[in-house]
Amino acid sequence: MRVDVVSIFPEYFAPLELSLIGRARAAGTLRLAVHDLRTWTHDVHRTVDDTPYGGGPGMVMRPEPWGEALDALAPPHASPPRLLVPSPAGVPFTQAMAHELAAEEHLLFACGRYEGIDQRVLDHAATRMPVTEVSLGDYVLFGGEVAVLVILEAVTRLLPGVLGNAGSLDEESHAHGLLEAPVYTKPPTWRGHDVPEILRSGDHGRIARWRREEGLVRTARRRPDLLAALDPAGLDKRDVAA
Numbered sequence: 727m728r729v730d731v732v733s734i735f736p737e738y739f740a741p742l743e744l745s746l747i748g749r750a751r752a753a754g755t756l757r758l759a760v761h762d763l764r765t766w767t768h769d770v771h772r773t774v775d776d777t778p779y780g781g782g783p784g785m786v787m788r789p790e791p792w793g794e795a796l797d798a799l800a801p802p803h804a805s806p807p808r809l810l811v812p813s814p815a816g817v818p819f820t821q822a823m824a825h826e827l828a829a830e831e832h833l834l835f836a837c838g839r840y841e842g843i844d845q846r847v848l849d850h851a852a853t854r855m856p857v858t859e860v861s862l863g864d865y866v867l868f869g870g871e872v873a874v875l876v877i878l879e880a881v882t883r884l885l886p887g888v889l890g891n892a893g894s895l896d897e898e899s900h901a902h903g904l905l906e907a908p909v910y911t912k913p914p915t916w917r918g919h920d921v922p923e924i925l926r927s928g929d930h931g932r933i934a935r936w937r938r939e940e941g942l943v944r945t946a947r948r949r950p951d952l953l954a955a956l957d958p959a960g961l962d963k964r965d966v967a968a
């Protein structure tokens with residue numbers, strides 16, 4: 727997968743050298759390039775923002791550097807990338823979207839700062855490529871950089887060969903619309919707390935059932951919205967009893 731990121735703070739992306747993302751880059755599974763938006767400015771101050779039309783606080787990112795950046799990274803006659811613009815006004819980022827993005831050939835992230843990017847940049851880009859404004863949640867960050875780190879981590883771990891044990895993708899939270907059951911390792915007793923007996927029973931059928939029930943109970947308590955959205959066709963009688 728090819729990924730380009732445009733930001734006025736390329737230094738934010740240093741962690742992408744580390745751990746499994748760093749390894750995916752070294753292996754060529756992920757071809758990631760981070761670009762400084764100011765490369766596409768032409769004045770001595772390398773200006774990227776200006777005051778908002780209509781008034782109000784803060785600054786808005788000017789369209790010209792963004793237009794040139796997108797022309798350079800998504801040339802009009804080449805196969806277009808999918809443009810992602812992190813914003814608290816975007817559609818919610820979910821595990822389902824992470825899977826969708828993991829199937830793309832080329833992602834291009836535009837990191838806004840201040841009050842955001844002039845809307846015409848997105849409107850013009852949408853004439854050439856699919857554009858998605860995406861939100862991490864109902865809170866406001868300083869800019870899109872941290873959101874891109876989160877999205878890239880969620881997407882990269884779904885790429886073939888990135889996770890050592892791909893089986894863990896099937897068991898984790900959100901894999902089937904439920905939260906994951908709690909996990910334990912040795913020792914069997916620690917500070918007076920025991921590992922649930924069933925996990926030490928060796929009975930794989932009962933263990934799978936226990937994990938399913940714990941996942942259902944956790945989801946009901948913590949995320950009733952997820953439980954309400956579950957497809958009843960995916961439930962069995964034992965789930966209903968739990």
Ligand code: ADE
Pocket residue numbers: 812813814860861862863864865866867868869870873
């Ligand atoms: N930029 C600022 N706040 C954000 C959020 N909640 N999600 C994505 N991008 C953002």
